[in-house]
Amino acid sequence: MKQFITLLFIGISTTLFSQQIDYNTKKGFVAEGYDVVSYFTNKKPLEGNKNLQTTFDGVKFKFSSAKNLELFKENPKKYVPQYGGYCAYAVVAKKTKMYIDAEAYEIRDGKLYLFYSSWINNKLDDWQEGNTKELQVKGDANWEKLKHKKN
Numbered sequence: 001m002k003q004f005i006t007l008l009f010i011g012i013s014t015t016l017f018s019q020q021i022d023y024n025t026k027k028g029f030v031a032e033g034y035d036v037v038s039y040f041t042n043k044k045p046l047e048g049n050k051n052l053q054t055t056f057d058g059v060k061f062k063f064s065s066a067k068n069l070e071l072f073k074e075n076p077k078k079y080v081p082q083y084g085g086y087c088a089y090a091v092v093a094k095k096t097k098m099y100i101d102a103e104a105y106e107i108r109d110g111k112l113y114l115f116y117s118s119w120i121n122n123k124l125d126d127w128q129e130g131n132t133k134e135l136q137v138k139g140d141a142n143w144e145k146l147k148h149k150k151n
Contacts, residue, residue, distance in 0.1 A: 021147045023059045024085035024099060024114075030061050031114065032102040036079040037068035039112050045102055056080070081112045083143045086151070088113040089123035092139040097151040098123075108132060 027033050029048065038046040048062020052069050055061070056076045063069040072079050083091045088106075090098035104117035104124045115124040127135060 020058050021084055022097070022150050023057070024097070024151070025059055026099050028060065029053070030059050030085045031081055032100070033062045034102040035064040035068050036061060036081060036112060037071050038064055039105055039107060040079065041068065041071070045105065078110070079112065081114050083113075083139060084147060085114055087116040087123055088139055089115055089127045089135075091142050091146060092135045093126070095142045095146065097146060097149075108136070 023030050030036065031045070033048045034045040035048045038044070046064040048064055050062065052063040052066060053060055054063075054069060054073060056072075057080070061072065063072065082088060084097070085100065087098040087100050090096050098116050100114040101117035102114065104115040104122060106113045106115070106124060106127065113127070115122070115127060117124060
């Protein structure tokens with residue numbers, strides 16, 4: 001009985017104190033299944049291959065090559081998009097999570113930022129027209145309040 005109570009307490013504590021970040025996995029994968037390493041190594045996003053995937057922090061990622069998969073496994077935090085892969089500008093300006101166009105992105109200070117984009121509205125343009133350093137600081141603060149809320 002004592003072991004059962006201990007295990008129950010550990011299970012409840014783990015659930016309460018280790019809330020998982022809410023990642024944008026609209027298409028089943030972070031970054032809509034694009035290879036997050038390719039943003040850094042190819043200077044453009046490449047679609048991931050269903051045969052080259054891994055899980056990190058409870059969510060799935062796809063990769064365009066075995067080399068990129070290995071690079072990710074060596075240092076996943078380097079490649080995971082900021083703000084759980086949601087639109088960076090929406091996190092900053094509206095304190096909300098918005099889906100993205102995986103081809104609308106920016107690498108800034110070694111971090112990947114993804115943005116919403118449509119034929120009439122590109123949030124990457126709004127981001128780049130603003131004071132990006134201030135936007136990053138505001139986005140980081142807003143994300144602390146949003147990251148555990150399910151979208």
